[in-house]
Amino acid sequence: MRSNLATLRSDVELSLAGRVVSPFGYRDRKSVETVLTGIPEIDALAGGFPRGALTEICGPPCSGRTTVLLSALASRTAEAEVCALIDARDSFDPRSAEAAGVELRQLLWVRCRGLEQSLRAADLVIQGGGFGFIALDLSDVAPETVRHVPLNAWFRFRRAVEDTSTVLLVLEQESNAKTCASLVLRMSMKGAKWSGAGENVNDPTSVINTVGISRHSHKFVAHELLAHGCLQHAGLPHARLLDGSDVQAEMLHTRMQSINFQQTQRGFQQAQNGPVSIERHFAGRDFANSSDGFERSDTQSFSAQSVWSYLHALPVEAKLK
């Protein structure tokens, strides 16, 4: 038996000679560089988005996927990276993106009509090369349609960005790339936050008619009035404002350990030597107080703010602009 194994091993090594070095040797997976997402909670959870790899963000509608996307785009464009967004259903809103801090001139927006077109467009952009961040937004495509995308398509995308510095992000309702994805996050909305209280009582005479003023502006005015107690919010629907929402991110799968791993709240410093690739699959459990002193959790929650809410936080001079 042993001699057969030895013969088999030497045969395999001979046939792979010149093509593969030490086919039976253990190889450390190299460290993966990550980039900040712009959301500290997600950076703490996953270490950021990996370069040269495919990341999936999945979740139902209104779960916070676009929030993460815009935050990542803002973070990348702030670093002068060239970004691309392949929009399968043409649902990108440049106004909210600009309000979120995205530098629109650094963004190539490809407005597609359907899944097939968007996959081909993604292929062209990835093969073109040079983009720091590419997002494929399939959020509004029916999950049963995306399920039919063959696995080799995801594998092809992953291979195309491997050994490059491109972050490839896919947004969808369900995770489909399986092991082709180096990081999979599932988003869900925990709840909405509304300012003001009381029942919704209609008072037609108190409708704020703001002809020619943008939606953000007049909501900002309402926010100011609410903040200063100038508006009796009880019973007036326009006195209630959507302040934002609480979002939960759950890490379903990760394949890498970032060299940019941030310190945890306990101040634990990640060792830099030795093999650094760890494949972790979480099944909804918390890994608190693990043996190596690492406080890990597979979920993190954060709050997303509505645009008009943070206008309130600006100094007066900025508000007057």
Next chain:
Amino acid sequence: MSFAAIHIPDFIVQAVVRGEGALRERAVAIVEGTAPLWSVVAANRRAAQAGIELGMAKSQAAQFTGVEIRHRAPAQEKTTHEALLDLGWSVSPRVEDSTPDTIVLDLAGLSGLFGTEEKIAHEFAKRGSSLGLSARIAVAENIEVAILAARGLPGVTLIPPGEEAQRLRALPVHTLLPAPEILETLTRWGVETCGRLAALPVIQLSERLGQEGVRLHTLARGALVRSLVLAKPSDNFQEEMELDDSVEELESLSFVLGRLLDQLCKRLAARSLSARSIRMEFELERSFEKGLQLSAHTDQHKLLPRKFEKILALPVPIRDSKLLLKLVRLRLQSDPPPAAVIKIMLSAEADRVRTTQRGLFLPASPEPEKLELTMARLANLVGDANVGSPQLIDTHCPDAIRMERFRLAQEAAGGRRKKPSAPGGAPAEKNSSALRIAKPANGFRLLRPSVPARVELHDGLPVRVFFYGARGEIVAASGPWRTSGEWWQDPWDQAEWDVEVRFSASAQKNKRASNPAGERGLYLIYYDLRQHGWFLRGMYD
């Protein structure tokens, strides 16, 4: 002071052969005239050896096997002449445009760059070959001697000072390009070479042939001295080709376009220039049948256009012919010529070669040439209007944006790229609406177009909403937020509501193909006061 003359022998044949590389080693005869009276006007050495004579009828010439017959191409002669001038300007700024097939260059100051006069001459031959020209080069201290030697002697000829008459002696007298009647007279006299003409007494010659005879005599002795008449460098880079048969398929057209682009790029490279834009002009075949079909469809008597033009604007100067061909093909795929093509003309707007220096610490970005190709392919896939960077229009109208051509920041800034912000991700200064916030901003997804919805109101408040075949209860609402404007052109008047919707269990099971409803969500609905209906604008995601 030395001068070099570059002469293209069999110019008419070489102009045609330059466009068809496969003819280079073949016997070629060029015919001209009106059908059916075509006659041979030029033939290369191989065709002459095969028996082709000038003035022969086309039908006669066709009987010789192995001889390729082509029609004269004045357009290609023009571009070949321009290529010859580009060859001259690629080496020296002082060039004289003597005749369509001959130029003269001043070699003063070139020895430091190229070495001896012999090396300079060979450099000309090499560069001419790269432009598709087989040239004869002669170097002499006298301009006319150099021209005559280039016309009459093959290969590279160097004439030292004092040996002009001796070197020109054996040249046939027709090399001097005398008027036909003078040539006839000289032939009748038995004066067949320049040496014999130079030996004639000049006074008697002037009595019989006048001043022209004296001039020819001085030329034959290599004694005619004159100055160089400089030609002004042209920025016109144009290649054209008339097709023997009309071509309709893009594949066949691509073959011709590739050849023309190759020639164009070589000429640009010879002058150290690149193309900033390429203008394509196609002359179309007038088709009677297609013209009739068009008029039947539109009830108008309208002929198809005679010409089809396209301009390919490039983000950076490019002279890679393969890349340019890909871009041209992609452009023509999306908008092909409406009829078969009988003539193609390409012209390039020349510009200096792009020089950029990348910063060591700046993030990588796509190569401009590759990006242009990617953008062309994307435009082909999704349409020109659906690729670019979004820019907000200064209006309060919802979803008022325009798509601008996507350009790299460093190209937009003229080669200088803005440094990124400090490490740590602090955003650079932007306009006032791009704000730095502690918490991430809620993302919003637009529905284009807005989806019609049905809303149930109670005391003026929305309490229930129906869209995507699902019914949801509105658990919280904010609004109405009236917005309207642009009454003068494209008015809108809407009342918006932010609503939190909780979908029933049956709605969750009812997963429509376009957007299945989750358990709950935050949506923006509005009542359009002009259309009197409710719509779903988008969702907060």
